[in-house]
Amino acid sequence: MTNRELTVLAYELREKTVDVITGAKAGHIGGDMSVMDILVMLYFRHMNISPKNMNDPDRDRFVLSKGHSVESYYTVLAEKGFFDYETYRDSFSRYGSEFIGHPHNTIPGVEMNSGSLGHGLPVCVGMALAGKMDEAPYRVYTVMGDGELAEGSVWEGVMAAGHYRLDNLCAVVDRNGLQISGATEDVMSQEPLRTRFESFGWHVVDCAGNDMDALDAAFTEAKAEKGQPTVVIAHTVKGCGSPVMENRAPWHHKVPNAEETTQIKHDLEEKKEVVKHA
Amino acid sequence: MHKLPELKTTGNRIPNRQAICDTLMTAAYQDRSVIALCSDSRGSASMTPFFSACPGQSVEVGIAEQNLVSISAGLAKCGKRPYTFSPACFLSTRSYEQAKIDCAYSDTNVKLIGISGGVSYGALGMSHHSAQDIAVMSAIPNMRVYLPSDRHQTKKLIEALLKDEKCAYVRVGRNPVEDIYSEENCPFEMDRAVILADDDNYDAAIIACGEMVRPAVEAARQLKADGISAAVVDMFCVKPIDREAVLTVTSQAKLLVTVEEHSPFGGLGSMVSQIVAAVCPKRVINLALPDAPVITGSSKEVFDTYGLNAEGIAGTVKRFLK
Incomplete structure (x- = not known):
């Protein structure tokens, strides 16, 4: 698939994610929309992960550290063929469902349970260390939120990854600039984020996080980097795809009403068509 | 039922933590997936010999217990058999959420070894005592909790844990313990008192x-x-x-x-x-x-x-x- 086709796919998967959230009347829609391009680029271009190789010790590893974006994550996994989308959509967050509101590794394709922030990167340090010990070819990826970076455990992991020069590790920050209470810089400032990572011995790539060409280049650069881990600071838009939600903190976990849903899906469809025919 | 043992003061008094190191070293020579992790605690854990003998199977994470446990879970998820050492006071509370989510909830084969448990650190005070670890660790679904009594039972317990794939928390003390059992007579069946x-x-x-x-x-x-x-x-x-x-x-x-x-x-x-x-x-x-x-x-x-x-x-x- 070309980057343009992946962009179209990301819009389609956003629409499907909206259907999951409106059906369940639950979800974290803002981050789902901002992270979608990152997940699509990783799963459909850069990561060696599929339903066929989940028992292969050399498969790449992925941990969604910002576990509250589970709706977009599961929609991507369904598209990859790990499980049936309709089953997921119709049971997500319902009584007794396997599809609970955060990633759970009884679901095919999920390596680790997450939900509490600040766990994914340290876990991935362990996975990357194991890869180094075994001289295995796999790479390890995690996606964190930017608000998540206030967790001290993130920086314990950052420190260890730099110390052990884990160049098989790539962290992504979904830098949409908003968290539940407002702007990250007002709640607990993250800047200068690049300098912070660099000071721990990381290679840093800043890129437009809702742009497939930019993401493609960033992950390609990360793979080429030797001797240190890479963080891709993906500058995204929270609620990306519809002006109803974009850059509005309350859409962190707001469930759209019928009117909003119609508008959001209209906006996503329109953007998809523009890309298709550009 | 077994006869009450005749108690002897053996003079051969080694702490249970040293029995763990000895047992793990024997296993690690045979199995490269056996990994030891410490948080600047290898001396306290009696694990210096392991770190010296098996440097490729040893991971130092520094004074960072949360990281210690999460890294262990990541290693386990990629086929390693981590034994994760830290003072019980820190391991059971500072990294409690990592034990809950990354080990028990995610079902990873991490063996958490709480050293210097209980009031082993004596006069160092409540910050260094772990008088809550049984309660908190037992309350986590899928977490097992073991407190071996002497060096012989500790060896048998670690040998049993090496054979399974589930997480567990093991608490041992800092001080040498007089034997209860002997090498020849140490009745042991996993999970049977x-x-x-x-x-x-x-x-x-x-x-x-x-x-x-x-x-x-x-x-x-x-x-x-x-x-x-x-x-x-x-x-x-x-x-x-x-x-x-x-x-x-x-x-x-x-x-x-x-x-x-x-x-x-x-x-x-x-x-x-x-x-x-x-x-x-x-x-x-x-x-x-x-x-x-x-x-x-x-x-x-x-x-x-x-x-x-x-x-x-x-x-x-x-x-x-x-």
Whole structure:
């Protein structure tokens, strides 16, 4: 698939994610929309992960550290063929469902349970260390939120990854600039984020996080980097795809009403068509 | 049921943590997936020999217990068999959420080894005591909790843990422990308590775990000299607790006494009382540390203060049997 086709796919998967959230009347829609391009680029271009190789010790590893974006994550996994989308959509967050509101590794394709922030990167340090010990070819990826970076455990992991020069590790920050209470810089400032990572011995790539060409280049650069881990600071838009939600903190976990849903899906469809025919 | 062991002062007194290191080194030579992790604690853990002998299977994470446990989970998820050492006080509370989510909830094969458990650090104070670890670790679904009593049982326990794929928390003390068992005579079955009694008609049963088992056996010997028959239950498997063993001694004994180096809440005493109360009510006396910062002193001085010694246990049995 070309980057343009992946962009179209990301819009389609956003629409499907909206259907999951409106059906369940639950979800974290803002981050789902901002992270979608990152997940699509990783799963459909850069990561060696599929339903066929989940028992292969050399498969790449992925941990969604910002576990509250589970709706977009599961929609991507369904598209990859790990499980049936309709089953997921119709049971997500319902009584007794396997599809609970955060990633759970009884679901095919999920390596680790997450939900509490600040766990994914340290876990991935362990996975990357194991890869180094075994001289295995796999790479390890995690996606964190930017608000998540206030967790001290993130920086314990950052420190260890730099110390052990884990160049098989790539962290992504979904830098949409908003968290539940407002702007990250007002709640607990993250800047200068690049300098912070660099000071721990990381290679840093800043890129437009809702742009497939930019993401493609960033992950390609990360793979080429030797001797240190890479963080891709993906500058995204929270609620990306519809002006109803974009850059509005309350859409962190707001469930759209019928009117909003119609508008959001209209906006996503329109953007998809523009890309298709550009 | 096994005979109450003859207790000897062997002179060969090594801490249980050293037995863990010895057992793991033997395993690590054969199995490259056995990994040891420390948080600037390899000396305290008696793991310096392992780190020297197996540098490729050793991971130092620095003073960062959360990271220690998460990294262990990541290693386990990629086929390693991590043994994760840190003082029990920090491991069970500072990294509690990592134990809950990355180990138990994600079902990774991480063996958490809490060293210098209970009041091992003595006068260093409450920051360094782990009197809550049994309660908090036992409350996590899918987490097992073990407190081995002496070096021989510790070796058997670690050998058993090396064969399984589930996470567990093991607490050992800092100080050398006098033997209860011997190399030739160390009855061990995973998750089955060891019942020690000289005859079937005992009046009291003392249920103990970890380093409280030795004084429990000493107490039983003292009681025997005074004409009172007492069984000792070595409940090294606090979770999953050996319910059958508890019921066996409850059906026979008139009195049960639990002994643990732990808070009076949520530990061995609570668990035993819960079982006994539901099935066949008999008097259960819980001996434990107080619900307060303990008196300043060595662990022995602390035990003596709160009656967690042979005399205290025997005295409790006598008092409540009347």
